[in-house]
Amino acid sequence: MSVNITDQDVEFYHDNGYLVVPGLASPEDVEELRADALRICRGEYPHPNLEPMGPELSDDDVLRNFLCIHHPHKISPVILERGVKHAGMAAVLSRIIGPDVKCMQSMLFVKPPGFQGQAWHQDEIFIPTRDRSLTGGWIALDDATIENGCLYVIPGSNKWALYDQRPHDDQDEFDFAPESHGFDDSSEIPVEVNTGDVVFFNGYLLHRSRRNRSQACRRVLVNHYMSAWSRLPWQMREGESPSRADYRDIVMVSGQDPYTWMGLEERAGVGLRKCKAIDEASQSVQQA
Numbered sequence: 001m002s003v004n005i006t007d008q009d010v011e012f013y014h015d016n017g018y019l020v021v022p023g024l025a026s027p028e029d030v031e032e033l034r035a036d037a038l039r040i041c042r043g044e045y046p047h048p049n050l051e052p053m054g055p056e057l058s059d060d061d062v063l064r065n066f067l068c069i070h071h072p073h074k075i076s077p078v079i080l081e082r083g084v085k086h087a088g089m090a091a092v093l094s095r096i097i098g099p100d101v102k103c104m105q106s107m108l109f110v111k112p113p114g115f116q117g118q119a120w121h122q123d124e125i126f127i128p129t130r131d132r133s134l135t136g137g138w139i140a141l142d143d144a145t146i147e148n149g150c151l152y153v154i155p156g157s158n159k160w161a162l163y164d165q166r167p168h169d170d171q172d173e174f175d176f177a178p179e180s181h182g183f184d185d186s187s188e189i190p191v192e193v194n195t196g197d198v199v200f201f202n203g204y205l206l207h208r209s210r211r212n213r214s215q216a217c218r219r220v221l222v223n224h225y226m227s228a229w230s231r232l233p234w235q236m237r238e239g240e241s242p243s244r245a246d247y248r249d250i251v252m253v254s255g256q257d258p259y260t261w262m263g264l265e266e267r268a269g270v271g272l273r274k275c276k277a278i279d280e281a282s283q284s285v286q287q288a
Helices: 007-016 027-041 059-063 077-084 087-096 276-287
Strands: 018-021 068-070 101-109 135-140 151-153 189-191 198-202 207-209 220-227 251-254 271-273
Touching: 007 018, 007 087, 018 087, 027 059, 027 077, 077 101, 077 220, 077 251, 087 101, 087 135, 087 198, 087 251, 151 198
Parallel strands: none
Antiparallel strands: 018 198, 068 101, 068 271, 101 220, 101 251, 135 198, 135 220, 151 189, 151 207
16 A cells, blocks of 8 residues: 655654544545444454444444443454554554554544543553554544544653653543643644544653544544564563563564564453443443
């Protein structure tokens, strides 16, 4: 797949910490990913964390049960091939990271109407690479607007430090994940994008999203990538050394794996993220 990423684009990414590539996911990609997202939410891929939904439920009713599904590529070949290993994504990543790129995580955000966003954070806090190469690939499966909870970023914050986190006190606006703090966020900007656009952003970039105030879902597939040359001391086991540990539940998307001799290991499982809206919906069902 030919993708026209210029030297100026690469420079913009490294200067500002993010880059929007319009239309990188084709209409066919989006249609397939949307359809598969619905199959996942309906429980058509057997998994203990995904309860089958009956045919009497409408698609909207099904989607309203989910904020975010972690690691959907572990059960869905569509997410794996059209999302994680998307040729256009790999082409861009090879320019902004380097020729050898691996993926260690995918997240399918459904974000129905009224559901919360996530407070300020840096992805590197959760996925600690050793070389600052962590990069999110944010595939918009719907238009992402201020109204429905698009990304907000602080341009250039990819060059700042990693900030401490604390619990926040705004569960109407944000989910239960902690917030980063101790910095000036007055330069934040919204990143509104169209369906099929992809936002790439560095693991140090401070970003957040707000509650969905629209009447429709804001669906996004987010994958996390890094240089295959850097070991990843993520989810370390007791007794492991940070200098030698390497999370090996990965997918190569570009180039070669320098650590092939270490083998691969199945570690990640499909998980669900909670928020206030989900808890309130669950309580309503229990009281009915």
